[in-house]
Amino acid sequence: MRVADVGEFGLIERVTSRLTYGPATLLGPGDDAAVIAAPDARVAASTDVLVEGRHFRRDWGSARDIGHRAAAANLADIAAMGGTPTALLVALCMPPELEQSWAEELADGLAAEAATVGASVVGGDMSSSPTLTIAVTALGDLGGRPPVTRSGARPGDVLALAGRTGYAAAGLTVLSRGFRTPRLLVEAYRRPEVPYAAGPQAAGLGATSMIDVSDGLVADLGHVARASGVAIDVRRDAFEVPPQMRDAAQALGADPYAWMLGGGEDHALAATFPPGVDLPPPWRPIGLVAAGSGVTVDGKPYTGSAGWDHFR
Amino acid sequence: MRVADVGEFGLIERVTSRLTYGPATLLGPGDDAAVIAAPDARVAASTDVLVEGRHFRRDWGSARDIGHRAAAANLADIAAMGGTPTALLVALCMPPELEQSWAEELADGLAAEAATVGASVVGGDMSSSPTLTIAVTALGDLGGRPPVTRSGARPGDVLALAGRTGYAAAGLTVLSRGFRTPRLLVEAYRRPEVPYAAGPQAAGLGATSMIDVSDGLVADLGHVARASGVAIDVRRDAFEVPPQMRDAAQALGADPYAWMLGGGEDHALAATFPPGVDLPPPWRPIGLVAAGSGVTVDGKPYTGSAGWDHFR
Structure with a gap:
C-alpha cells in the first residue's frame, strides 16, 4: 500500500501506534505539541536533515537502517554538548507512491536508535513531496552541567x-x-x-x-x-x-x-x-x-x- | 548569488549573523546544539514542514512572507497547548540555484514572526535538495500550568x-x-x-x-x-x-x-x-x-x- 492510499492521518496513526515512550515523555504524539521533561530547566536542541540522493539512498540500506542513521546524527549532537537525549521530533516528506511500510520501518529505526539512550520519538509531521526528506530534531538534558561547547579548548589541552x-x-x-x-x-x-x-x-x-x-x-x-x-x-x-x-x-x-x-x-x-x-x-x-x-x-x-x- | 556559490557554511554564517536572541536563548546557533531555557522543567515541542508547491509557492508571497507563515504554523501549536514559544529550529532544503538572498529573507521572516512572541531562531540545518522544503520545530514554556490538550472537552462546555x-x-x-x-x-x-x-x-x-x-x-x-x-x-x-x-x-x-x-x-x-x-x-x-x-x-x-x- 502506498502512503497516498493510507493518507496523512492514517499513516500518522499507524506510525505512532508502533511507538513507545520513555519517562521523559510527559505528553506524546497526537496533540498540537508534545511535552518533554527538562529536569534542569534547560533543554539542548539540535536539528539535522537528510535528503534522499544527498544523504542516503534507499538501495544502500533498509528504511530501518536509515531511521537509525537519521536518529544517530541528531542524538550525537546532544551527546556532544555533554547532554543525554530525551526526545526526537521528525518531519517526514515522502513521494505519494512510497510504500507505507517504508515509513513505518523508518519510524521503527528512529525509535530503536532513540531507545538505546532512553529517548523517544514524541512528535512530528508528514507531507507529500517529490523528494524523500527526513528532518529530525533532538532534545536533551544537560544534567545540571554547563554545555560543552566548541569554543573552550585551550593551549596545552x-x-x-x-x-x-x-x-x-x-x-x-x-x-x-x-x-x-x-x-x-x-x-x-x-x-x-x-x-x-x-x-x-x-x-x-x-x-x-x-x-x-x-x-x-x-x-x-x-x-x-x-x-x-x-x-x-x-x-x-x-x-x-x-x-x-x-x-x-x-x-x-x-x-x-x-x-x-x-x-x-x-x-x-x-x-x-x-x-x-x-x-x-x-x-x-x-x-x-x-x-x-x-x-x-x-x-x-x-x-x-x-x-x-x-x-x- | 546562488546558494551553491555561497556554500553551506557561508550561508549559515550569513543567516545567523542576521539573527538576534531573546532571554530564553542560553546558547544560540554555531555549536552542535542550542540550549534554551525551560523554566518549569518541561518543554513543549512541535514540528511542521512546508514543501514548495504543496504548502507554498514562491510567486504567491515573498521569502519573508513564507518565513512568517512557517514560523506562525509552529508557534501557534505551542500557543494551542497554553504555552509561550521560546525557540525555533529550522531545517532548510534548497535547490542549489536558489538565490542566497531568498534564504536570508526567509530567515528574517522566521525570526521576525518569532520575535513577536519573544522567541528566537536558535539553530537549524541546511542542505541542497531538488525540492525547497522548510521544516520548523518550535519549543515553548508552559508557565507551570498543565498543557491544554485536545482531550479534555466535556459536555456542557x-x-x-x-x-x-x-x-x-x-x-x-x-x-x-x-x-x-x-x-x-x-x-x-x-x-x-x-x-x-x-x-x-x-x-x-x-x-x-x-x-x-x-x-x-x-x-x-x-x-x-x-x-x-x-x-x-x-x-x-x-x-x-x-x-x-x-x-x-x-x-x-x-x-x-x-x-x-x-x-x-x-x-x-x-x-x-x-x-x-x-x-x-x-x-x-x-x-x-x-x-x-x-x-x-x-x-x-x-x-x-x-x-x-x-x-x-
Missing part, C-alpha cells in the same frame, strides 16, 4: 576521541562502487555506533570543548580550532587501520587515512581535556591543543579531503 | 474561538485564480495574524481543551471531538463574513462559509471552557459541547470541505 572514524566513509565508498562487503564497513555506514554516554562522561571529566564528528575529523576539529582560537595537532599513529579497512582501501585504490581523518558520519565524539586528566575508556588521546590556529596532522597541514559541504 | 478563520483560505483561492486582491485576504494568507497570547490566556481561564485551527475549523474540531469523546456544535451565525470576503466569494463563485468553516491556516485557536466562564477578548463563544460524537453546524452535519489531507 589533550585532544581525545571516543568512537570510530572512517568506518562509515569506507562503507559509503564500498557501497558507491557497487559492493556490499566488507560487512564491518557497510554496517558502520548503515547504523553508526555512536558512543553517546561518552558525551556526559566527558562533561563530568571537565572537557573544555567537544564536537560530534559528522563532517570529517579534520574538518570538525577545524570548527573547534576556529571557535576556540587555538591550533590542534592530530597524531596519525593514534589511528589503527583495521584489516577489513586496509584490504578495502587497497582493493578500491583508496587511502584509509583519508577515511579516518576526512570521513564523517561515524559520529565519534572529539573533545579536549585539561592536561593531566585521567581519561577512562572509551576516550583515548589522539593529539594536542597549542597556541595558534588551524588543524595539522603530525605537525603538517592536512592535504586530504577536509570534509563535506552540502551544496558542493 | 462552551466552544470559543480566538482569531480569524477563512481569511487565509480565501486569500489562497484568490491567489490560485491569478488575482492579487483583495489585499485583506491575500495578506491574511501570506502572514497569518495569530492570537498567540490567547493560548496561555485560555490555559489561565481553565480551558478544558484547545487546538490550533490549521486544517480547517470543522476538521480540527473533529480532532477535539474524537480525542475528548464528545459532540461539538458550531453556530454559523457566530461568524461574520467581512465585505471583502463576501465580494471575493461572489466574484469567484465560492461560499464564504466554506472558507470560514473548512479553511485552515489562519491559525485561530479554538478552545472549550467550563460553562459560566467569563470569556474576555479575543475569545468569543461560537458553539457548544454535548454528549455524543462528531461535529455539526447549527445541529446539522457539515457538508462542505472538511479540511486538508497532505497526501491527497
